[in-house]
Amino acid sequence: MIRFENVTKRYRGTKRPALSGVDFEVLRGEFVFLVGASGSGKSSCLQLILREESPSSGRVAVLGRDLKTIANRKVPYFRRSIGSVFQDFRLLPSKTVFQNVAFTLQVTGASRGFIQQAVPEALALVGLSGKEKRLPHELSGGEQQRVAIARAIVNRPQIVLADEPTGNLDPGTSVDIMQLLARINAGGTTVLMATHEAAFVDQMQRRVIELRDGEMVRDEVGGGYGDTSNVPRLEPETIRGAAATAALQTVREVHRETEAAIAEPAQPAEPVQPAQPVQPMVKPADDARPATHPLTLPAVDLAELGVADRLGLDTGDDEEVGPVS
Numbered sequence: 166m167i168r169f170e171n172v173t174k175r176y177r178g179t180k181r182p183a184l185s186g187v188d189f190e191v192l193r194g195e196f197v198f199l200v201g202a203s204g205s206g207k208s209s210c211l212q213l214i215l216r217e218e219s220p221s222s223g224r225v226a227v228l229g230r231d232l233k234t235i236a237n238r239k240v241p242y243f244r245r246s247i248g249s250v251f252q253d254f255r256l257l258p259s260k261t262v263f264q265n266v267a268f269t270l271q272v273t274g275a276s277r278g279f280i281q282q283a284v285p286e287a288l289a290l291v292g293l294s295g296k297e298k299r300l301p302h303e304l305s306g307g308e309q310q311r312v313a314i315a316r317a318i319v320n321r322p323q324i325v326l327a328d329e330p331t332g333n334l335d336p337g338t339s340v341d342i343m344q345l346l347a348r349i350n351a352g353g354t355t356v357l358m359a360t361h362e363a364a365f366v367d368q369m370q371r372r373v374i375e376l377r378d379g380e381m382v383r384d385e386v387g388g389g390y391g392d393t394s395n396v397p398r399l400e401p402e403t404i405r406g407a408a409a410t411a412a413l414q415t416v417r418e419v420h421r422e423t424e425a426a427i428a429e430p431a432q433p434a435e436p437v438q439p440a441q442p443v444q445p446m447v448k449p450a451d452d453a454r455p456a457t458h459p460l461t462l463p464a465v466d467l468a469e470l471g472v473a474d475r476l477g478l479d480t481g482d483d484e485e486v487g488p489v490s
């Protein structure tokens with residue numbers, strides 16, 4: 166499902182590699198924790214899986230495909246088989262809960278009928294029925310993360326990647342989110358989660374891959390966190406503007422996706438089909454999207470980008486934005 170073969174990742178201008186000779190394989194249906202101290206390379210692994218970054222050497226294969234063989238213009242389609250959940254939620258602030266979840270499907274050209282069925286199902290699965298019309302700021306942090314999870318699974322991805330999904334949540338809410346991810350995994354979706362949350366890792370007794378200074382030092386089935394003495398405890402983020410920066414990041418991702426969709430109009434998600442069907446998270450809709458369904462472009466541009474202006478954030482395209490974990 167996900168395979169790293171002797172992967173080394175060296176970022177430009179850095180002395181030591183972020184990842185060094187990393188080798189592992191995640192099988193279909195597994196729930197795997199990726200643990201390690203800050204800077205050990207967890208997020209770099211996730212970025213390689215999403216093909217946001219490329220290995221300096223070695224090979225990353227996802228769903229049976231060597232990622233370097235996927236053409237740039239096909240990357241957005243590839244990413245549709247992967248749902249992503251982040252520490253900072255990355256919801257569109259001026260869109261309702263329903264619209265945030267529907268957006269992923271709209272960009273991929275799903276029919277209105279499919280959206281009307283799939284979105285409520287995904288929201289029910291994460292326990293948010295009845296809150297469809299709320300805006301993100303009208304939700305608790307845990308509820309916002311549930312929306313983000315609904316958005317990640319509404320397209321029925323085979324893999325869900327979660328990068329510190331409980332990092333901004335209190336312990337009680339974090340437990341709920343962990344249980345939700347475990348339930349999604351129980352439905353057949355492969356889950357790879359980067360985390361500092363030693364307590365959860367210890368409790369859940371799933372496979373643990375541990376990184377230390379970019380090297381894989383442990384791959385243990387049914388493991389715990391290991392030595393937690395040098396693992397920082399994450400506090401809720403209070404950095405001014407962090408939410409807005411995250412929102413801007415989301416808008417940029419949406420734009421990238423939209424541009425790709427314009428360049429090559431809607432087609433069904435292309436990545437390699439599973440050898441055997443995975444139990445779907447959401448029931449298939451009767452009116453599954455026709456191959457030629459017209460692309461529905463989302464109306465986000467001006468209003469959403471205004472967030473950046475109002476907060477005086479730099480919108481230069483060259484720069485990395487959003488909290489980097």
Ligand SMILES: Nc1ncnc2c1ncn2[C@@H]1O[C@H](COP(=O)(O)OP(=O)(O)OP(=O)(O)O)[C@@H](O)[C@H]1O
Pocket residue numbers: 176177179182183201202203204205206207208209210489490
């Ligand atoms: N775009 C980048 N350019 C240069 N160096 C980077 C970049 N991204 C990550 N790094 C470096 O690579 C190393 C691994 O970073 P990474 O973010 O993968 O670690 P992490 O385990 O996810 O950390 P955290 O738990 O703090 O999020 C760090 O030394 C980091 O500074």
